[in-house]
Amino acid sequence: MKTRAGKILLVLAGIILAFILAEILVRVFLPQNKMVTWIEMHPRGFMMNQSDIEALHEFDDRTLRYQFNEWGLRGNKKIQQDDINILLLGDSFTFGLLLNQQATYASLLQDRLHANFPSADFQILNGGIGGTGLADWPGWLNQKGESISPDIIILYLNYMDVDRALSKNLYVVEDSKLQNSIRWKPRKIFMSLGRMGWYRWLQEHSELTNILVKLAWRDLYFSDQTDNFSQQNSQVLIPPADAFDPKSGYSLQLAKLLTEQLQIWCEQNGCRFILTTTGFFDENSTGAHTFSYYKSLVNETPENIYFFDNTPCVHEQTQGDFDNIRIPGDSHPNERGAQIIADCSWNWLQPFMEKEVISHEN
Template sequence: MKKLPIKNILLLLVFLGTFLLIAELSIRITYGVRLVYEVDNELYWKLKPNQIGHPDFGLPTASINSDGFRGKEITPPHNCNILVLGDSYSFGWGVLDNETYPSLLDAFMGSSTEVINAAIPGYGLFQENILFKRIYPNLNPDVVILLLNKHDLVRTPFTNESAKEKYLLHITLRKKIGRYSELSKFVSQKINRAFGTRLGIDSLNYVSEYQDFKTLWANQQHYIEEMTAILAKDNKKLYLILYPPKINNQTASAEFYNTITNSVGSNIVFIDDLDNANLTAEEAHISATDWHPSALAHQLIATRIYQEFQRANFTFNGKTCKPTSYPHPQSS
């Protein structure tokens, strides 16, 4: 077999390099830079601090502060602090920074109150519990809000240490590649969607097999109980938002609501009536193929939280957190 001349090999390499460079620049110009995650031994991943990027190609960018959370810098002291936990629903996947319900609630409450959006895309209830216990002592929030959807309950931690180590190694390698190449992330996404594979951050399937909601909740209820026990010591409550609205799947969501509301204590304030707003599926979601809350749905969530605060006379743990700016959402 005749060998290719060195000159031809070099020309081929130059051509491939030029092609990849043009493709990389085209993706960066068209979509911008995707958000970067860091490896965490307990949480599995977290957002890299001090960055601006989009969570997925074609979606609006998100600003990540120096604490690794979405939104403006945390600037204590404030009269009142509100901590928001959750996954991509609370993070604001697919909406602008100022359209997320934590940002809207922050605007509703005014300058004397700070709302911290500590939601991280892809997190399950076990990760939200770990993050809460990690940041609660320093932030010392007066109110904690957790938006819980059915996806939180099917995301479970590894029970096998070797599987966990393999998973973390996989994330580490992807992080090193993705740090310099938006093209690699773009190709990975296209393969995922075309073949149903997972080359992204959850590729090693930490998600448990589907079970009925009662079983899922029974296995993870203790995470909520741990959080409320910590809050109860300081005479604080957890505002638990049950989402998505029943318009998504009436039977499954009804079981989801009933299972949770019938099995928790009195240290929780439920917001479980978002479906009463009668939003259509088109109004509630960012697109026909992506069921993350739309900007309109985020407005609804922020308004309902505000109304619950209003019913409590904006008093938490003996502290008054009345709004200082106007206008406020309409109360019911």
């Protein structure tokens, strides 16, 4: 028994020593920005932030510690049901990736509301989740929305939202109706692993672990139920092959039905739905499916949807040069970019909220 125990100890010591040596080699020859994962996928395939956690994120000279409350919203805000709660939804732009919380346009708009309506209890909740598209939000709202109970939902449409909706295959259009489907199915073992303290500690302190986690996210965490949208081998409902051509009109119909689904959720749960844009839209950098939907909104907004487009304002502020308002080496807005989005949003949000104040006073 002693000999067996000794062999096990030697093996463990060898593994630890090899890990330490590999860690040293990575730090010398292939240094990594460390990141503790905070995003996970619901079994239904939509993205979520983990709840009640803190996550480190390094990128060059930036070091952030993101906080998440019990609903997976950014920050540590407690939701007060007596307040007028305004839930912002969107991808990593809305989340404020690589920005301190105070520099996100969610927080900047909160500051504007407090300054301009000091007697009103407005609270902005940041529900941004990196990697989301338009199709993530119906499932997310069905899971989280009722407990958050927002009075107003503002969805910030970004330049790949419809392309992601098509790629994720969470919904398929059949006979002009949405049918539930899925593409990426998370493996339970990795979902559980992502919440374990020792695993998160390794992510925060080990650059080798960060490489291994990236590889695992790419190759192991999810299984593709569509077999890359194979019409012969897919295990789930998928759209016809020509749906991936923007000219087919399929993705435009998908986007309209998904937006309608969000509007219906708000009507059924006593809130108002507003659709706006990040303002980072142009024909060259916007996904083809997303740009088609964006142009349809600009040209003919549905009567039952509040739509405010920040794109003309953002272009005016930047002369169409987004590079000056992006984080160097990354595609996300820097502090000035977030400020411009907040300023442009305030142009329409202020008069909208003035009406809201009047209606609540009456």
